[in-house]
Amino acid sequence: MYTAADLLLALQRRLQLTSPHLRRPPGEFPPAWKAWFDGMAARVGRVTGATAQSMVDILLARPLAERPRRSGELTRWQAFGSLWRQEWHGPAPEDRRTHLIAATITLVWHLVFVALLIWFMFVYLLAVELEATKRRGEDVVQVEFVGTGTPEDVGGGQPVP
Incomplete structure (x- = not known):
C-alpha cells in the first residue's frame, strides 16, 4: 500500500513540479551549457589569461585598506546638524x-x-x-419710532429730566 509521501513523490516525478535547478545535483550544468563550455576551448578567439590562483596572489599582495577616519566627539548641536547631512560628514572643501x-x-x-x-x-x-x-458719511439710517404719544402728551412716556 502507498503512503501519502510516496504518492506525492510519484506525482512530482511525473509532473516535474520541482524547480529545474533542483532536478540535477549541485555543480552539474544543463546539457546545453556543458556543450558550450566544452566548445569554448576549441574556438579561434577564445579567452586566455591568468589563472584564478595568480589573480588571488596579486590581490593578496596588496596592502590592506585603511579604515576610514572616525569623526571626533561632537557636541549636541553638531550631532543634531550632522543628522541633516548624508553619511554624517560635513561638505567636502570643493x-x-x-x-x-x-x-x-x-x-x-x-x-x-x-x-x-x-x-x-x-x-x-x-x-x-x-x-x-x-464712504463714511454716505450710509445714513433714519430711525423713526412708531407709536402713540410723546413725553409732552399726557400718558405718552416718561418726561425727560
Whole structure:
C-alpha cells in the first residue's frame, strides 16, 4: 500500500513540479551549457589569461585598506546638524563654495518673497481703509419710532429730566 509521501513523490516525478535547478545535483550544468563550455576551448578567439590562483596572489599582495577616519566627539548641536547631512560628514572643501552660494541665493529669494507679501498686504489694507473713509458719511439710517404719544402728551412716556 502507498503512503501519502510516496504518492506525492510519484506525482512530482511525473509532473516535474520541482524547480529545474533542483532536478540535477549541485555543480552539474544543463546539457546545453556543458556543450558550450566544452566548445569554448576549441574556438579561434577564445579567452586566455591568468589563472584564478595568480589573480588571488596579486590581490593578496596588496596592502590592506585603511579604515576610514572616525569623526571626533561632537557636541549636541553638531550631532543634531550632522543628522541633516548624508553619511554624517560635513561638505567636502570643493563643495562648500557651491553650498554657500546656493544658500545665499535661497535666503535672498525668500527675503524678497516675504517683503513682497508684506508690501502687498500693506497696500491692500491701505486701499480698504481709504475706501472706508470715503464712504463714511454716505450710509445714513433714519430711525423713526412708531407709536402713540410723546413725553409732552399726557400718558405718552416718561418726561425727560
